[in-house]
Amino acid sequence: MREYNVHEVLSILQKYYITDSQQMVTRWIREGKINGIRSENRKEGYRIYEEDLFDFIEEQRPGLPSIFEVYEEYIKNLNPNNNELNEHPVEQKGFFDTEEKDEKSEVIHLKEQLEKLENTIMDLQEEKQVMEIKLNEIMDQNKFLIEDNKTFSELFEILDEENKQLKDEATITSSKDTNGKYRKRRINDSGKEKIISPVTFDEFVQLSSEVLKNLEYDEEDIEKHLDLVYKQLFDEEGLVKGELMLQDGEFKCPYTDKIYKQQKRIVKNAITYYFENLIQSGNQKQLEITMAND
Known part of the structure; x- marks a missing residue:
């Protein structure tokens, strides 16, 4: 080879x-x-x-190699080494003149066809190059779009995470209810969350009125005793004291150690216990001093 x-x-x-x-x-x-x-x-x-x-x-x-091969073979056959023709050149001159003209015409035609084919191939090559350039441009644009989409996705995840943190912080610190009062959320050790509404002293007195009405207690110093009970249950912000909050979001009464799930229940229980003992003792001042020391 x-x-x-x-x-x-x-x-x-x-x-x-x-x-x-x-x-x-x-x-x-x-x-x-x-x-x-x-x-x-x-x-x-x-x-x-x-x-x-x-x-x-x-x-x-x-296809071009095959065309060239046919073309070159045809050119070789245009001038064959023919001894018979050389022996009688004059007699067969007219015949060969005609045949040579036909062969030349055919060669010219073949060359024209070959040129057309070459031009077509060149056009196709140019069109291919243009299409490749356009394809590369599209691929580059697509690459940029993929990178931009990835960047936007990462930014969205960051913003979403920050938004969640802000919501958690806002919920943990404070948020307004429908009455315009502030509420605070405490998260216990077990992971459960408990929404606790602050209770003002006036609200506490109003809540106590139903219990005191049933106990038929109407002494003049009632507000002082209510203040003692209020301070046993709530801190300065009006929230149930931390030591009375259990892990499951329940409340423990400081007088009876009973467990309650609702804030109102612990208030009613504490008031009932305090004033029942106050009535039974008959010595209001002594009980008042004892609770103040506690």
């Missing part, structure tokens, strides 16, 4: 309108598009088999 060097390959590729750049030929060989064998002697460069070279030409110019 015939072998070519790089210069010979370049000459053939120029013939087939593929490239006139030796650097491009060397690049194709290095990239493996043209199968080449590195010679042991670096001065000789690469060696390329004829079959491998024409496989590459067929990929670049489909």
Whole structure:
């Protein structure tokens, strides 16, 4: 099988309108598009088999090698070495003149067809290059869109996380209810959450009125005793004292140690216990001093 060097390959590729750049030929060989064998002697460069070279030409110019082969074969047959014709050149001159004209016409026609085919191939190559450029531009734009989408997704996650933290902080610190009062949330050790509304002393007195009405207690110093009970249950902000809050969000009465789930229940229980003992003792001042010391 015939072998070519790089210069010979370049000459053939120029013939087939593929490239006139030796650097491009060397690049194709290095990239493996043209199968080449590195010679042991670096001065000789690469060696390329004829079959491998024409496989590459067929990929670049489909059908063109076959057309050139037919064309070259036809050119060879235009001037055959015919001894019989040489023996009688005068007698057959008219015949060969006509035949030669026909052959020339056919050659011209074949050349025109070949040129049209070459132009079509060149147009297709140019169109392919334009389409490749457009495709690369679209891919680059798509790459930017993917990166932008990824950035926006990351920003959204960050903002969403910050928004959740702000909501949690706002809920834990304070938020307004429908009456315009402030509420605070306490989170116990078990992870459960309990919404606790502050209770003012006036609200506490109003809540106590039902209990005191049933106990029929109407002494003048009632407000002082209510103040003692209020301070046993609530802190300065009007929230149930932390030591009375259990892990499950329940309340413990400081007088009876009974457990309640509702804030009102612990208030009624504490008031009932305190005033029942106050009535039974008959010594209001002594009970008042005792509760104040507690």
